[in-house]
Each structure stands twice: as C-alpha cells, then as structure tokens.
Amino acid sequence: MKIAILGSGGREHALAFSISNSKQTKEIYCIPGNAGTSKIAQNISIDLNDFKKIYKFLNKKKIDLVVVGPEEPLVNGIVDYLEKLNIKVFGPNKLASQLEGSKIFTKKICKKYNIPTASFGVFKNQEESNKYIETAKHPLVIKADNLAAGKGVYICKNKDESFSAVKEIFGGKFGDAKNILFEEFLEGEEMSYFIITDGITIKNFGSAQDHKRVGEGDTGKNTGGMGAYSPSRLMNEDLEKKILKKIIKPTLKGIAELGTKYKGFLYAGLMIVNNEPYLIEYNVRMGDPECQTIVPKLNTDIVDIILSCVNEKLEEINILWNNKKSICVVLCSKGYPEVYKKNVEIKNFNKLILDNNNYLFHAGTKNENNQILAIGGRVLNFVSLSDDFFEGRKNIHSNIELLNWNEGFFRKDIAFKVIKK
Numbered sequence: 001m002k003i004a005i006l007g008s009g010g011r012e013h014a015l016a017f018s019i020s021n022s023k024q025t026k027e028i029y030c031i032p033g034n035a036g037t038s039k040i041a042q043n044i045s046i047d048l049n050d051f052k053k054i055y056k057f058l059n060k061k062k063i064d065l066v067v068v069g070p071e072e073p074l075v076n077g078i079v080d081y082l083e084k085l086n087i088k089v090f091g092p093n094k095l096a097s098q099l100e101g102s103k104i105f106t107k108k109i110c111k112k113y114n115i116p117t118a119s120f121g122v123f124k125n126q127e128e129s130n131k132y133i134e135t136a137k138h139p140l141v142i143k144a145d146n147l148a149a150g151k152g153v154y155i156c157k158n159k160d161e162s163f164s165a166v167k168e169i170f171g172g173k174f175g176d177a178k179n180i181l182f183e184e185f186l187e188g189e190e191m192s193y194f195i196i197t198d199g200i201t202i203k204n205f206g207s208a209q210d211h212k213r214v215g216e217g218d219t220g221k222n223t224g225g226m227g228a229y230s231p232s233r234l235m236n237e238d239l240e241k242k243i244l245k246k247i248i249k250p251t252l253k254g255i256a257e258l259g260t261k262y263k264g265f266l267y268a269g270l271m272i273v274n275n276e277p278y279l280i281e282y283n284v285r286m287g288d289p290e291c292q293t294i295v296p297k298l299n300t301d302i303v304d305i306i307l308s309c310v311n312e313k314l315e316e317i318n319i320l321w322n323n324k325k326s327i328c329v330v331l332c333s334k335g336y337p338e339v340y341k342k343n344v345e346i347k348n349f350n351k352l353i354l355d356n357n358n359y360l361f362h363a364g365t366k367n368e369n370n371q372i373l374a375i376g377g378r379v380l381n382f383v384s385l386s387d388d389f390f391e392g393r394k395n396i397h398s399n400i401e402l403l404n405w406n407e408g409f410f411r412k413d414i415a416f417k418v419i420k421k
Contacts, residue, residue: 001303004029004058005041006048006078007069010330010363010381011288013037014295015067015302017361022303029061035372036362048073051081058087065090067306068264074284075101090306091264092284096255099266099282103145103181106282113250117279118183118271126170129180133162139185142166143281144174152177153222153281155185188273189417190280191232192290193243195268196305198314199261202248204240206294206321207232209415210287214337216413223337224378227329227414228293229389234272243270243277251282263309292361292381293328297321324357324385327392327415331400331408333364336377344374344407351402358395359383379408390419 001024005016013036019025020040031054033043046053048070058066066082068074068091077094091097098105110117118141123129133140142165144152152174154165169177194205208230214220247268255262267283267290286294295302299320308317333340346365349372354360361383364376382399384392393415400410 001025001064002027002029002061003065003067003303004031004061004063005033005037005067005069006031006054006073008032008034008037008363009069009288010361010378011286011291012069013361013363014292014359014381015069015286016041017359018295018298018302019067022301024301024303024307029057029063031057034362035365035367036360038367048078049076051076051078054078055082055085055087058082059085064088065303065306065310067091069285071097071100071283071285088310090310092262092266093260095258095260096262097284099251099255100284103143103281104179106279107181109251109254110279113254115247115250115279116277118186120184121182123180123182124178126166129166129170129182130163132182133159133166136162136182137184138162141183141185142169143181143183144169144177145179145181186271186273186278186280188271188278189234191234191270191272191277192228192287193232193235193240193268193270193277194286194290194294195248195266196264196309196314196319197252197262197266198309198312199256199263200312201314202244202252203314203319205265205286205319206230206290206297207235208287208290208293209233209417210290211411211414214411216411217416221337223332225287225289225330226332226411227327228287228289229325229327229415229418230290230293230297231325233418236275239272239275239277242275243268247277247279288363289328289330289381292359292383293326296359296383296385297324297326322385324387325389325392326383326385327389327396328381328383329393329396329400329410329414330363330378331380331382331403331405331410332378333374333376334407334409340377341407342373342375343368345371346374346379346403346405346408348403348405352399353395353402354399357385358399360399374407389415393419
C-alpha cells in the first residue's frame, strides 16, 4: 500500500515508524514531515490547510490510505473533503471533530448526556468575564474555546491570574477566540485514556500520564507536553469500566444522534477523583507525546488496525500489546514555551543507542544541507521500553547525554509519581 501521513510532529514520526514496519506498506509519504520521517518516508512540502493541493498530490501518487495526525486539518474538515473524492482516510469528520474544535460543544454534550465533568460557564467578552471573576471561587480553570495546540488552558490561583488569562485569550494569543470557558477546579490526578473506534466497535488504545508543565514537579507554564509514561498508574479494571460507561459511550451516542459516526482515535483527558473519572477535554487524535509513548508497545500491525477502522470491521481485529512500561522524555529548545532560537544544528545522532526498546522520534526538526536543524520548541522525543520506569528513564537520560545538545533542555523528573528511587 501507498500511505500518506499528514503532520510534522513526534506523533507523526511515531506513526510513520510503526506504519513502516507493516507488511502492508509499500511507500510512505509525510506531509510535510520532519528530519526523522525523511529517513523512512518521502517528505512532501504542502501546507496542511491547502486541501486542493493535498488531494492533487494524493491523486497523482495513487495513495491508498491517508492517516491524519494533527487536530487542525480534522477540525477544518479534511476527512469530509477527501472522502467525497473517494480517498480512503483515517480520522473523524468535521462534525465529530468539534469535540476538540470547540470546548463548549463538548460541554453541551456532557450536559445533555450527564457525562461527569467540571461545572462551567461561558462568556463572550472580556467585560463579562472580568465581572464573573470578581466573585468566582479560586483556583479557577480558564480555557480558550478554539484550538490552542494544547496550550490554551490556565489554572488560576487568584483574581489577578484570572484577569491576565482572560486578557491574553481575548487579546488573540490563541487565535480568534469568540468565547471563553470557566470551569471549577477539580482536585485529583490527570490521566490520558485512548480508544479507537470505527463508529460501531470501541477498542482500548492505551492509557498514559502526560506532563504538560515546563518545570520539574509539574510547575511553570503549560506546554504541548514535556514527556509521558504508559500505562497510567491510575488505571484499573473498575476505573476503565466507569470511563467507558459514563464518558466514552455517552459521547459517541451524542455524536451518533447528531447524524454522524465517530471514526478514528479519541483521546479523553480525564481527572480522576477517588477512582471516579471526570472529563476535562477531548482530543480527536492521538496525543503528543502520548502517541510516541504508546505506539512502540503495540504488537498488532497498525495498518491492519487502521484499515479495519476505516472499513468498519474493527470488531474483527484483536489489538495486542506488550507488557513493558514505556516512558518518553521531550528535548526542547532553550526558552520554550516562550521565545527560542530556530535553525540550530544538532549533532551526535550517530552516538545514540537505539534498538527494539529505545527509540528517537523527531518533532521540530528539518534536514538542510546535510545538517539536522532544530526549528521548533519541542524538538526530539526519546522513548524507552523496559520492565521498570526507573530503568527506562535512565536509558533516556544516557542517550540525551550522548547527544550532548547544549541548546536544549528537558525535564529530568518525568514519571516522578511512579519512580520512587
């Protein structure tokens, strides 16, 4: 098969790597890809928002399957567009993708189907929002309603922080936000839970704990994700039953009652309070860096899984996993998530120890004149599988030391809640 993957991050490199190992794969194209994907696929420089140009390329190359990595093209309707042109594509359509595209859309579904979530309020401007803040109980969670690359969420300890968050959101920091969402602060522990569905059958696709904050001990500003580990330490059989019964199934029922089917990955960001799940948010694709953490644990051919999903035959496939613990640490450009240098060379890739348990997935990188350059905030993803999280993290730290990139930084405490040594 000829397969095209849309996206340029660590998630897309991990997917490309897994797809490259499939017996079904003949050629892989990454649009636009990164320096890592260029080793296993052909990178094609096309803007992800230019659907016509993407279709023209897919049609010319006679692509058999398209896998959409990031949220923006999904929310903008790439699946609907390609399906109308008879291109086989994996991912939810435009209506179903509103689960991530609009937090308010999701909250309305939660309200209608009694899905456990934080109580909330919606405001349309800065004046209304500031008035609410004056009497609101803190801590308070404030969210931009639109896509914000995982960064449009503020946990505000006091009024001043809340006023500042509102000013940034309505000031255009995350694009043109028409609405702002206020939520009560839930005291618990976060967990990422993934499923894959063909609109009929639901199958588990792993759990993880993501570390969003830039600083050690989960402090500092929110980022796109500094690292993750899988499985989540919170996962147990009873909790999983509750997540499916109280959150996932009612949500998919809500989408079905809007007249469409949800197909693809669905990522539930949850708060677990005394073994009870509450929905924080949905993402309509695999997480990043959770994808890099989870996919190497997969023992079933990923192309078989994706095709069974696209063809509505997911029930017929058995998804198998290895029992190893997986940990991912993200190496970032100094200054991230604020200002950082671009086009900085990274050397010493040949010194890294990579094997069936130790992986490197590129994110913000590009190839130029036989050099690998850092062009993004989150640059490289180091992943290790082992019987023990401590061992895995040690392997990653050794590889980061061998890379010896002075313009980068990383959190040394990823998975600190499951590593007691």
